[in-house]
Amino acid sequence: MASRGKWSSHVGFILAAAGSAVGLGNIWRFPYLAGKNGGALFVLIYIACVIVLGLPVMLAELSLGRATGKNAVGAFRAIRPGTKWHWIGYLNVVTAVMVLSFYSVIAGWTLGYFVKTLGGTFKSTGKDDVVAVFSRFIASPGLQLLLLAIFIFLTVSIVSKGVSAGLEKFSKVMMPALFAILILLMVYSLTLPGAERGLAFYLKPDFSEINGRVFLEAMGQAFFSLSLGMGAMLTYGSYLSKKEKLVASAAWVAVIDTSVALLAGFIIFPALFSQNMAPDQGPGLVFAILPVIFGKIPGGTLFGAFFFVMLALAALTSTISLLEIPVSFLIDEKKLTRRRAAWLMGGAALLFGIPSSLSGGSVKFFSRLPAFHIDFLSLWDKVWGNISVSVGSLLIALFVVHVWKTDKALAEISAEGAGFRLARIWILAIKYVCPLLILVVLVSQFI
């Protein structure tokens, strides 16, 4: 396969892009952020961010990628050579490697939980035991490092094989299966005694809880979950043929991604409230409640194991796209072979992942950073997963509007006769709404 491939079909692209978008962000991160930020209020702001900020930025990235046919750095360079604009691309590449580093730690947890569930650890364990199992698990340094290394190794192996061969095959089977499991789990969770209190938390917004942090975390989560602000959709767009309709593709990805996140909430919160557990436990939330469910349902051992395999696969299609960002940069701009680029960047992610993997109690310093009073993983998640993706999205919007110009973007979006009825609204969004909103939310954090 040539180093710069193309998607083999329309569905292939949507599945791969949705494969990038759907991952731990939907099932691990969305519920924990919603739980921490007042539930329904967060959900409401999140959905608004997906529509008002996410979709416009996604179109900007896809069109920029396809028009230039370049990687996250090369695209900016192709449009404004000899300037510093391609530094946006460097920020994309660095963000992708940093997100990959802590994301792979959580992905390693899904592998560990697959083995634990299959081995019967959660058979009829109560919630206190489940929480204790989790605390012990994240505090085991050797195991954490091993799982991190395994996950990065899996990612590197696939990315070194190339675009359509590696990425597409995967998403085709995984997505529908994951969807089916989530629906089954939701039905079960909704029938638990006390589920209605969880539903109320998830669906009835309490506006008194509104504050700047809710906005930042909902906005960051929208970009993170849609794989925006770090050049992923830009890179994927560069593999896209002119025949594809960008607007329809973007809309599909957003709908699939948001549905999976919302479904996850319908599983987690009813179960959580039925067990009288607190929704604001942070990053461990999903790993503390799902095993409780698997311990209760008939056939929970196998079903739970299957769930964690699917979750690991969903994470893998996301880590693949994360690694693809620096890799396609190194192939195009630095003329490395795909194999070498993949191993190099995988190695970097592994190195940067070490502090995150040791921040669950095994190394005191990383588990509670003196100046920040949080653990390293949570800090990395916030810095790269919230702030950096928001800054990246802001910069891409500014670049498209002020440097590339919206008429060029529009020409790309409506290439080969693809209509774009909402063109005016898109211009309004990318020119004014996105930059202003993102800036206000970011700046408000520092006042």
Ligand code: PFF
């Ligand atoms: N969107 C992924 C998720 O929600 O799990 C995370 C992600 C993957 C972000 C790939 C960015 C990216 F390039």
